[in-house]
Amino acid sequence: MHTPLKCLRLLPRFFAVSVAILLTGLGRGADKAPALPLEAFFAEPDMRSVQLSPDGKYLAFLTTLGTGKVGIALMDLATGKMEPLVSAKDENIKQYFWKGSDYIVYSGDLGGNESPAYRSISINKRKVVELSESYRERYSDMANQARVIDTLRFDPFHILIEGNKSIGSYNFRYWLVDIRTGERRSVDTGGYAVDAGNYVADNNGIMRARERFSGDKILFEIRPTPDALFTKAAEFPINDPLWEFLQFAADNETLYLISKEHSDTGSLRALNVRTGQLSPPLFNSPQGEIDRIITSWDYTKLYGVMYSTEKTHYHFFDSHWATLKARVDAALPKTENYIASTSQDEKLLLIIATSDCDPGTYYVLDLARGRLGAVGKVNHQIDPDKMRPMEPIVFTARDGLTLHGYLTRPANANSHPVPLIINPHGGPYGPRDYWGYDGEVQFLANRGYAVLQINYRGSGGYGTAFENAGKREWGGKMQDDLTDGVKWAISQRITDAGHVAIYGGSYGGYAALAGATFTPDLYRCAVNYVGVSDLTIITSWSRSRFGRGSDLYAKEWIGDDAQYKHDHSPVNFVDRIKIPVLNAYGFNDPRVDIDHWKRLEPKFKQYGKTYEIIIEDNEGHGFRNEAARTNFYRRMETFLAKYMDANDPSVRLAPVQAQEMPAKEKSN
Template sequence: MKGCIVVVLVFLFSMANAAELPVEAFASAPSIDMLKLSPDGTKLSMTQTVDTEKEQLVLVKLFDLETGEQKFLVKADSRDLNIYSVVWANNKQLLVKAAYASHRYGTPVTETRLMVIDTETGKNRSVIRGQLQRKLVRTPQFQSNIVALMPEDEEHFLLALDGFNHGVGTSVVKINLNGDLSKIVAHSRENLIDWVADRQHQPRIAIFRDDTQYQIKEKKPNNDEFRLLWQFEALSEDTIWPIGFDEDPNLLYVSAYHNGKKAIFKVDLAKDKPEPELIKADPDYDVPADISYSWQDKKIIAVGEDYIDPKYQAFQKAVDDALPDADNYIVSMSHDQNRYIVLTSSETNAGAYLLGDRKAKTLQFLLPKFSQLAPELMVAKQKIQYKARDGLTIEGYLTTPQGYQQGTLPTIIFPHGGPISFDDDGFDYWTQFFANRGYAVLQMNFRGSYGYGFDFMQMGLQGWGLQMQDDVEDGTRWLIEQGIAVPGNICIVGASYGGYAALMGAVKTPDLYQCVVSFAGVTDVEDLVKSQRNFTNYEIVKKQIGDNFDLLEQRSPLTHADKVQVPVLLIHGTKDRSVPVKQSTAMFRALKNKKKSVEYIELEDGDHYLSTNSHRLETFKAMDRFLKSHLQLPEQRVAVN
């Protein structure tokens, strides 16, 4: 894997400085995405979005690298079906995961399905059918949880599936892709929700949940006995989460806390009392709970986000040398490890796919994810930090328009959703859109955000509208102190929890912001918690958000509509299964009744993620118009078509 790589095609862009791009440049979903190589390296699978007057299509497409032939295998309307994963089962069959909005016993839910596609004939079918379907006593809500692909046995894979009894319990089924009989290889137990298989494809780790208590158990090979390994409360510091096995079926990698930060450990299950052995830790941040296993080399090759195997480290270095100043990820590789797909991106590069050939030592540019977003017109985020009012350090990112040197700017405060999530320095099409319009954008990882350790996360539990909200306000005032934001020219924008924070900003500090944009925002926290009563994670939701409904009512923007003194834009999809659309319609009515300035846009069949191009475009055009009417830009922007 040594030697240099020659890049045979590269990006070439040249456009005017500080140009205002069309809204469509930011608001269009990637035209081509999810590229994967067939095991023999001769074909590419991908998804493609195509808009017509009547349909918003997502297609599964096949491209033959040897002949140049293209064919479309699946066509779906993205308003009805979200295709979120496409993987090769073998050289002739693809496995496609899809999600859609539905109802169960009157409760709005998301369902998932798994299809198998014959790439030669184009025929597709559900994996759950025939003899297997007849064994079910109820139709499972989730049918796409692949426990393990089996490269050494391409006719089979393992699927986690419930529905074989009336209670909550997940089994593992060995699916035969040729249509022959499928076999249950691990039977469900009460409260068993998921499985982890070893590298010999034996279901070995069973994950149980009863309300807020988890149990991690080992299933002994070739029998139905279980051994309790660990038990812990949800959201506790005792959490030990299985990640995956090494080649040795007794060596299990887990994620657990070390000195208050999530780290990766290795556990020897051959011991009577397995004790985690520290493998990777970071004193400042959580280590991502991720490992990579090479079935060809029969070993773990990466821990966290870094290769640990010298051969793969050298390979990654060669790719990074060929594509400098970028984050380069090997997203797919042929079974002989010669051909591979690289997804390269940076703070200013929205992402592009390249095809590599190790024998030829070449990288061939395939296509960009966002063809209209020239890196030269994008801007890098600046990492910042400030002190909250109680002295806690808050990290965040500041993005300013291209060419900005100093002085005040119209400003957007942009808290993230989740709230157990985070913002980083990666490419963000929302932030780039705002900066391209001439706004400074401040994102902050307020307390409760993910990645900063146990104590930081705990500070956000049941803290909606309290110190988490203060952190957002303190960031705004910090930016004013820096001479970038100026009172009277600041708006606050957010999605999901971020929409809640935006609305609460207008409630708690009515003079600080000039306008509010909430996409799919929570407005009634009490109702959000109560809406989870019919779901199995209800007790965890209460533990995270709270169960004192009187307090939750007082921390809801809906309760304080009379305190909102600035214009509000509400946008919500009718098929949102994360935050129900009634959260926005109720807020709209409350603001209207109080004679407040409010606009509401409802996205018919829209989901929580703006998965459909037309919904993205409508949302971004509305935000563009709304923000321009309430924020004063320092100079006339240049429009580029």
């Protein structure tokens, strides 16, 4: 299935230039953007997930190889030579990581089932070793599945996983896997405990921290020494955990964590697991949550943190890295610049320069020579000058809650209202929309639509109180936030009533269905992409597959009252729909089961509603393969062009002040 490749028939375009660190960035801002081919936005990127080898000799990256599938390619930084490394015949490689400077571990799932098959390959020997297989739930094959707990940066030959011992085995626990042979060796977890999970290993691969349910509490437990039993470090109400373990420093005693005990948005703190002493807050941003910490390659130093408000920000504890970041930003002033990878000695840095209009360019910064070299673009088909800026926006919901989001307008939107698409993100709890390049948004703007992305209540990034405000508000206040966003956009003359559609995926697909059923006069059409239609399925699904933690999540966040689930499930109110709805599902979806569509379609037929359906047999929660992905967006493009057209006789527009736009009902 997975074989090394000897020829590379299709490579991304690279820049063979080496420029001084005072290099300037790209410009932006054409007044009118021509319609670009759909494939420019949704074909596989030229290069992505670029990583430096620890010794700084190679760049590895994902790209489309001559097999037609996404594989791994290498670039020799000394010679500039590029070559393919490995690809899979049946599926795309989706992720990888270096193990030392000679091995790469990579993975891909089967048909979107989100159970990755892991392989390793030696750079020198080009030998592929099978480490785990994908678990095909529908066929109950009990593969020797694996979920990587820790890549163990300082151990060149082992990774830490959760899984079963071998094919057909029910011995499910934690293992050290030898990437050279695939052999699994059991790991001491500090004593068996019911309802324990989210283990954190130290840098030697020893489990030193975990979370455990106990009655109506959640315990955060630590092992003071590698051979000790777990002891309690903190406890919180089971529905309000205020800690999140991050990672160990190099000393294997300092454990970084996020604490929300005295800060709604969370503070970075350090817990000494040997003494149990918790440091004062190291950093907190009242306006946004911490995205990640920045450390030295060897974890001996804490350089800083990244956090997000309207855009991404940095706070540095290390003056050298603060200065370095400032120099890079001065060299690339028109982009947001992120250090994506470093060599082990930190003399080579891989930087990706990106923006709301630019998918990104990768650079290698050689600190010894003071040179910045561009090595490749993420997508050479996108001209940043022809993309549209993403504008941060703020408005107030009907109950006074402040909501944030982003507005992207098409090139012709300067002087008059344009058709608008509300695009709620998935999740819903925890994820949020960020400022930056979004191919989907740019595609819609390129086709003449404004796109409004609202971080509705329940979204992450704005603090605990904001996220908690979305509890049990599926089809309730979270949906009201989207409705209020439409009204705000109309009041700002961004769009007119009667020219608004709603499109989203996952929870966003649920929101699209909820918009069509619960506010049937608000939207002109809707696009449901792998969306929940019946809350009874999603709550029973989480309970049956992931035990007590997901059962509690279903009750606390989604809602577990039978009447509530009935009243907030769009499948029960299809008779109210007045607009055309495009639906798309993956048959293998492990999150939103295909039963959501199987229950929804008979209702569309029963009530004679106008709908379209796409079912991809070899896809899961979102279409990952290029052919399926481009087909979906082409269908959506045609669908929107038809039903957002003000001259379309199949859509009767109600008076503007009423914000009603019912569609004629007709059989499919």
